[in-house]
Every structure is written in C-alpha cells, then in structure tokens.
Amino acid sequence: MTDPQQFIDAARRTVEMEAKSVNSLADKIDADFVTACQLILACEGRVVVTGMGKSGHICNKIAATLASTGTPAFFVHPGEASHGDLGMITRKDVVLAVSNSGTTAELITILPLIKRMGAPLISMTGAPDSVLAQAAHAHLDVSVEQEACPLGLAPTSSTTAALVMGDALAIALLEARGFSAEDFAFSHPGGALGRRLLLKVEDIMHTGDAIPIVKQKTALSHALLEVTAKKLGITTIVNDSGVLLGIFTDGDLRRTLDQGLDIHATPIEQVMTTHCKTIDEGRLAAEALNLMQDNKINALVVVDQNHRPVGALNMHDLLRAGVI
Numbered sequence: 441m442t443d444p445q446q447f448i449d450a451a452r453r454t455v456e457m458e459a460k461s462v463n464s465l466a467d468k469i470d471a472d473f474v475t476a477c478q479l480i481l482a483c484e485g486r487v488v489v490t491g492m493g494k495s496g497h498i499c500n501k502i503a504a505t506l507a508s509t510g511t512p513a514f515f516v517h518p519g520e521a522s523h524g525d526l527g528m529i530t531r532k533d534v535v536l537a538v539s540n541s542g543t544t545a546e547l548i549t550i551l552p553l554i555k556r557m558g559a560p561l562i563s564m565t566g567a568p569d570s571v572l573a574q575a576a577h578a579h580l581d582v583s584v585e586q587e588a589c590p591l592g593l594a595p596t597s598s599t600t601a602a603l604v605m606g607d608a609l610a611i612a613l614l615e616a617r618g619f620s621a622e623d624f625a626f627s628h629p630g631g632a633l634g635r636r637l638l639l640k641v642e643d644i645m646h647t648g649d650a651i652p653i654v655k656q657k658t659a660l661s662h663a664l665l666e667v668t669a670k671k672l673g674i675t676t677i678v679n680d681s682g683v684l685l686g687i688f689t690d691g692d693l694r695r696t697l698d699q700g701l702d703i704h705a706t707p708i709e710q711v712m713t714t715h716c717k718t719i720d721e722g723r724l725a726a727e728a729l730n731l732m733q734d735n736k737i738n739a740l741v742v743v744d745q746n747h748r749p750v751g752a753l754n755m756h757d758l759l760r761a762g763v764i
Contacts, residue, residue: 485532487513502606510619518546542570642721645751686712
C-alpha cells in the first residue's frame with residue numbers, strides 16, 4: 441500500500457465498521473443487563489474481571505473503569521488463576537468473564553471452580569449459545585456482524601464492543617450508587633481533577649506573617665514596602681480592629697502614580713480599592729480560580745466570619761498547586 445488515499449480509506453472503513461458495531465449494542469441492553477447491575481450492587485466483595493488475549497486487555501480497562509467509578513474491581517488472568525491466582529476470588533465476589541467466542545479454554549477450565557465457590561458469574565460474549573454464556577447468571581451480548589480486520593481474524597470490532605459494554609455497565613452502576621464528582625476525585629487525588637475537587641483555599645493560602653497587612657493610616661510608601669516584602673502583588677488594609685477595609689494592588693499603584701500623588705504623604709486609605717473580592721478558607725481552590733478569572737484579578741484575600749484577613753493567595757499559588 442503506497443497510495444495515501446488507501447491509508448485514508450482503510451482508516452475510515454475501520455471507524456465506520458466499529459461505529460456500526462457499537463451502535464448495535466443499544467438494542468442488546470436487556471433484562472440480563474439489569475440482572476448484572478443488580479448482582480454487582482448486591483456484591484459484598486469485588487468484581488473480578490477475567491479474560492484472555494485481547495479480551496484480557498479490555499478486561500483490564502473495564503476493571504479500572506469500574507474501580508474509579510465506585511465499584512471495587514480488579515483483573516485476574518484466567519491462565520494464572522489455574523495456577524494459584526484463583527485464591528484471589530471469594531464467594532462474596534462477582535466474576536465478570538469476557539470472551540468473544542465464549543469458549544476460551546482458560547475460562548472454561550476455571551468455570552466449574554467458580555460455580556462450586558458460589559460466586560455469581562456474569563459473562564460478556566459474542567456467542568449467546570456458548571458454554572460461558574449459558575453458564576452465567578447474566579449474559580451481556582457483545583456480538584458483532586464482522587471484525588474491522590479485512591481478514592476477519594484480528595479482534596477489532598469485537599473488542600471495541602466489549603469495551604463500550606463495560607463502560608455502559610460502569611456508568612449504570614455509577615448512577616445507581618449516586619457516585620459524585622467528589623467521590624471520583626477521591627479515587628484520583630494525584631490528577632488535575634482530584635486537585636480541583638479536593639484542594640481547598642486553606643491548603644494553599646499564605647498565613648500569619650506572610651499575609652501583607654497595613655493599617656488604614658499607613659503612608660503609601662510604607663504600604664509599597666509591604667507589597668514588595670510579601671511578594672503577592674498586594675497588601676490588605678485593615679482598621680484598628682483588624683477588619684478588612686480594602687486592598688492595594690500593583691494596578692492601584694500605576695493609577696496612583698498617574699495622579700502625581702506624594703507617596704510619602706498620602707495615606708493608603710485614600711488610594712486603596714474598597715469592596716474587594718474575598719473568599720472563605722473552606723472554599724475549594726478551584727472556586728478561588730473562578731473568582732479571579734471572572735473578575736480579572738490576580739489575588740484574593742481570605743477572610744474569617746468577622747471579615748478579618750486570615751490568608752491571601754494569588755494566581756501563582758494556584759499554578760504551583762496544579763489547580764490551573
């Protein structure tokens with residue numbers, strides 16, 4: 441194949457054939473799918489997903505998707521199960537066995553042992569009349585008209601169909617459990633989503649002596665020293681009771697200099713920005729980011745219930761924390 445158009449035609453044909461196989465799955469979601477969901481929801485253990493070859497790779501993905509969406513699951517290689525790994529399965533588990541033919545030798549070998557153990561069996565095959573399908577408490581039909589492979593040999597459409605059926609199962613269970621975005625984040629604490637949904641303002645804000653604070657009568661020149669020293673690009677302005685009155689930023693400085701004011705004689709309260717945006721320390725860091733972006737500002741003051749500054753943060757803090 442040297443003609444570039446042949447590459448494009450082959451790729452498009454593959455996509456179209458696999459899309460057709462996936463679309464046909466909708467009509468195969470039946471009472472057995474409901475039974476499979478009910479068995480898993482009632483499971484006191486874990487979902488053990490097992491399959492050989494290309495189906496085994498799909499099983500790994502299905503197990504990972506189930507586990508990350510609220511259904512504890514793991515993959516067991518059926519060949520290794522015959523040599524000791526069967527001990528990983530208990531009667532409290534549910535076994536999900538995937539095989540396009542429904543006759544995979546390694547799965548059929550351990551089938552009687554799973555039955556004797558009493559663990560419910562869900563099969564996912566392309567052959568509803570196969571041994572594996574008939575032995576299961578619930579069978580998920582993932583049959584396809586033909587593989588995308590022109591030889592009809594390489595698992596292509598069939599593995600795609602199995603993967604999508606696994607996703608359908610995971611999402612149906614997710615919704616049944618009322619699994620939330622925050623629950624998902626707890627399974628992904630190291631990812632960007634986890635940081636956005638778990639990290640709070642109090643986890644990244646500057647506190648104590650690191651908060652830039654001056655009194656309302658402080659000269660502008662001394663306020664500028666505070667801005668420089670604390671390196672947040674702002675200083676907060678408070679009254680004698682420590683209540684926040686306003687904020688002074690780099691932008692305020694530029695506007696002040698344009699007015700030709702004497703920075704040594706001008707009190708900070710004369711040039712500060714009042715009614716500044718603030719946030720509570722218990723709010724999500726992602727909310728702080730949205731507040732900054734919506735108002736086109738680069739820093740926020742964190743206040744307590746008495747409107748006293750207890751922290752401060754800027755865009756750089758959110759960037760370092762991985763929220764952006």
